[in-house]
Amino acid sequence: MAAHGAQVQRQGLSNGMLGLILFIASEVMFFGGLFAAYFIARADSPSWPPEELLAPDQVSRGVRLELEVLLPSIATTLLVISSVTIQLSVWQVQRGNRTAMIWWLFASIVLGSAFLTVQLYEYSQLPFGVGDTVFGTTFYTLTGFHGAHVAGGVIFMAVILVRALGGQMDSEHHEGLEAASFYWHFVDVVWLALFTTLYIVQ
């Protein structure tokens, strides 16, 4: 939205991109708060996962604080590839190839949706819930908020796709697509941090 644009033609980032980067900075702080909670809980706990905190009734319900690595690894691959495809989309539109831009954008949306599907399926299979010790609480809060951001990114890209199909976005004017790609890379990086801390680092 440049309706009330700058009085001076300023160099560098546009208002929109600077605004988006500031917004992403605030999002980093939001996830920072959640990560801090996770690390404090983990540091406080004598063992991780904190199986010893499970009450007898939780154990008898079959609650186990265990995570499988296979499904989230697939999801991680999908998301990393989608980060590549959205960047290809940006590069294509910069060269004026709108058809390729639209296809790569479409591919990114499909990959993002596939990530969400895998995540929801994983949720349905996990042997613990959000109320099962701080392990379950932090796991679902962190991955859940990340998933919400993936959903937001998919919507963001879908809006750009509709605009592109309507004839917008060319080699000169494609700030919306570039903004969506920045946001999507951010979502990807947060996931890599989450995947590493939640699933890999024992």
Added chain:
Amino acid sequence: MATIAVPHVRGQERPAILEWLTTVDHKKLGIMYLYTALFFFAVGGILALLVRTQLAVADSSFMSNHTYNQVFTMHASAMLFLFIIPVWAAFGNYFVPLQIGAPDMAFPRVNALSFWLFPTAGILMFAGFLVDGGSASAGWTAYSPLARTLGPGMDLWIISVIMLGVSSTIGAANFIVTIFRMRAPGMTMFRVPVFCWNILATSVLQLLATPVLAAALVMLYIDRNFGGSFFDPNGGGNAVLWQNVFWFYSHPAVYIMILPGMGIVSEVIPVFARKPLFGYKAFVFATLGIAGLGFSVWAHHMFTTGAVLLPFFSFMTFMIGVPTGVKIFNWLATLWGGSITFEPPMLFALGFVSMFLIGGINGTYSAAVPVDFAIHDTYFVVAHIHYVLFGGAVFAVFAGIYYWFPKIWGRRLNDKLGTIHFILTFIGFNLAFFPMHLLGLDGMPRRIATYADINHWELLNFVSTVGAFLIGVAMIPFLIAVVAAFMRPKDQPDNPWDANTLEWATSSPPPPHNFDSLPEIHSERPLFDLRHGITTSHAVQPGAAEGRA
């Protein structure tokens, strides 16, 4: 869209109410911010008088303990979240674009979203009084485990504060982009008015600290509603975690609540002392220093938890007194040798400097760990926060209102009524809050509904209550002055105070597009240069503002 240079004719055909409800104009949004914030100031003030009525005498039975908990919680929540923080957004919205010579904020529609979240969240928070168990009653700090156990009013409070957080986060991004990218030709960063610098520093704090509060509130909400264990030791959580994430926001929030006030005072004092602000750059760096150090002092609220590194946070807290002290010297040196006159804006600005100084000193006092252990959670802390946020922020709000009233409405508030308003407020304020130092040193705990009459506690509390009601009475001359001003025609010139910043270069009130002409900018005082023939003024080209075709 970018090629349209014609003013928005379509908007003028719409009914006024629709125009206000759908406006994206920064001045209209600023006025709506101001009205809404002052409304909540009145509500919070009435709640404060209820608190003081309860505490006027020992062993009072004016209200039940549970009612008292709701009243003091909502008093603080309204004053902090619904009055002080948004009232700076009001002044910022109206005056940042005017002071930097811009036609509007960078993102006008985002600006409208920021505003509309604010009254919505206010209604949601106060809707707590209608639900089972009443409103939030865990204090504005909402510590666990208490906050995990209260009724649904607490959930409304959480959602409301998250909404306000979103409002100030996106508003902060808007201010930062506006100040970095919308400045008029010639206005380098070191010619930006100090008020805008303070809004910029505030915005950085809001942008980076508010999301952490949102994270904390989300965790509390999950604990309360989905069986989460963030703050529950039985499930491996940690109740002190809440204090860490909460204060990581809420201490910077204290600077969010005071920096714009410092900005206003720094606009007012040079104008009424008829001197440039002493040490402009030192002031700017002090502002940035406060913002930077503001992130490293949060745990001084938590000395008694035994869970924080005392020497570090104590040292950093003493450190943050340094840039604040620099500012006090900036103001005093500006006054020194000036041709001072005492119109109401200046009275309130001087009230700010003197009272905020006390608030700063008794704050530094509390930074010493042994002292803090003795006065933690006593009325001494209540005295401190009110010297900072009433003696500081509220005095600055009124300085700003008296100073900018002619610009916003083209009318001037009566000087005599303003002077009476100031004197009554000043006396009432000190009567209300000075005795709290003594009560605190004597060990009276805060947030209790009743007390026994030992060591003259009843006398001191009664004096405090008299002072609180005097502050209430002091608002009467202010309201009369406002009504009287609106009954008179708009007669104010562009620059009634001979001020030096750009908002005074346009008509009072300004046209929708803000400026017909702008002076050349070669210093941080463009209108001073213009008055003295150093520079000239040039018409703003129609459409130049929208020249990003």
